Amino acid sequence: MKRRNTPTKEAVLSVITKAGQAMSQDAIEGEISIDINRATIYRVLNRFCEDGVLHKVIAEDGKQYFALCDGCDETHQKHQHFHFKCTVCETLECLPNEVKFSIPNGYHVEDVNCVLTGVCKKCS
Amino acid sequence: MKRRNTPTKEAVLSVITKAGQAMSQDAIEGEISIDINRATIYRVLNRFCEDGVLHKVIAEDGKQYFALCDGCDETHQKHQHFHFKCTVCETLECLPNEVKFSIPNGYHVEDVNCVLTGVCKKCS
DNA sequence: TTTTAAAAGCGACTATGTCGCATTACTGGG
DNA sequence: CCCAGTAATGCGACATAGTCGCTTTTAAAA
Numbered sequence: 558m559k560r561r562n563t564p565t566k567e568a569v570l571s572v573i574t575k576a577g578q579a580m581s582q583d584a585i586e587g588e589i590s591i592d593i594n595r596a597t598i599y600r601v602l603n604r605f606c607e608d609g610v611l612h613k614v615i616a617e618d619g620k621q622y623f624a625l626c627d628g629c630d631e632t633h634q635k636h637q638h639f640h641f642k643c644t645v646c647e648t649l650e651c652l653p654n655e656v657k658f659s660i661p662n663g664y665h666v667e668d669v670n671c672v673l674t675g676v677c678k679k680c681s
Numbered sequence: 682m683k684r685r686n687t688p689t690k691e692a693v694l695s696v697i698t699k700a701g702q703a704m705s706q707d708a709i710e711g712e713i714s715i716d717i718n719r720a721t722i723y724r725v726l727n728r729f730c731e732d733g734v735l736h737k738v739i740a741e742d743g744k745q746y747f748a749l750c751d752g753c754d755e756t757h758q759k760h761q762h763f764h765f766k767c768t769v770c771e772t773l774e775c776l777p778n779e780v781k782f783s784i785p786n787g788y789h790v791e792d793v794n795c796v797l798t799g800v801c802k803k804c805s
Numbered sequence: 806t807t808t809t810a811a812a813a814g815c816g817a818c819t820a821t822g823t824c825g826c827a828t829t830a831c832t833g834g835g
Numbered sequence: 836c837c838c839a840g841t842a843a844t845g846c847g848a849c850a851t852a853g854t855c856g857c858t859t860t861t862a863a864a865a
């Protein structure tokens with residue numbers, strides 16, 4: 558299962574990188590120049606997640622948003638930061654704030670999904 | 682727009698109360714004795730949310746879960762606690778831990794959605 | 806009992822996301 | 836440089852979640 562380089566992968570990653578924020582599948586499809594199948598975009602995104610290139614956030618709208626991992630691997634404290642979803646411009650961005658929590662004994666946390674919703678700096 | 686008491690409302694609230702944890706629409710429909718339309722269940726749940734009886738959580742699966750508000754109103758620090766979704770038993774419960782965060786100036790937070798995913802005490 | 810408006814039922818509709826299968830096209834080996 | 840193996844893509848179908856408009860029912864006040 559070695560990964561191959563394809564125009565699709567490059568296009569998707571390029572769009573997300575340029576945007577500088579988390580994007581949903583439909584936003585990506587809208588921004589991309591070439592025509593890529595919806596299922597393919599999801600597969601590309603999920604592969605990037607497996608490879609630690611992107612991470613996935615579930616927002617209040619129940620949709621999946623994908624954001625670049627900026628040094629997520631290094632600390633092995635993966636993706637444990639807050640996200641902010643603006644209800645006006647609809648963008649979802651990663652906040653630098655680390656999510657801190659303590660849980661009762663016996664619980665084993667595998668994933669963290671923290672999204673703050675409101676109005677961002679630009680829109681207020 | 683005064684609210685009325687209906688068997689549907691009572692049945693939904695009773696199921697959630699007995700469960701003692703957050704529930705999705707389909708889980709509620711499965712537990713309820715009488716036959717209630719899907720759209721109606723959603724409307725009932727959303728009305729309860731408006732009235733501050735329930736609060737809504739979006740989990741990793743993108744689905745809406747509804748949980749009893751346990752003194753959520755009193756502090757006016759509404760629903761700012763963590764939630765835990767178990768990948769084994771699929772239940773979603775409210776944790777007592779308060780969510781603490783600080784955001785950059787100019788941002789206005791209206792809602793908080795924090796879900797930890799993993800394996801709960803019972804299932805590990 | 807009558808009235809009226811909230812609530813429920815029903816059907817249709819819109820995503821979002823996934824899956825199976827046939828086809829295409831990277832990439833490494835010769 | 837070409838060929839074979841297999842990852843990746845396209846396409847269609849499908850499942851599910853959630854919403855909406857409209858009609859009918861019904862709780863509760865007059």
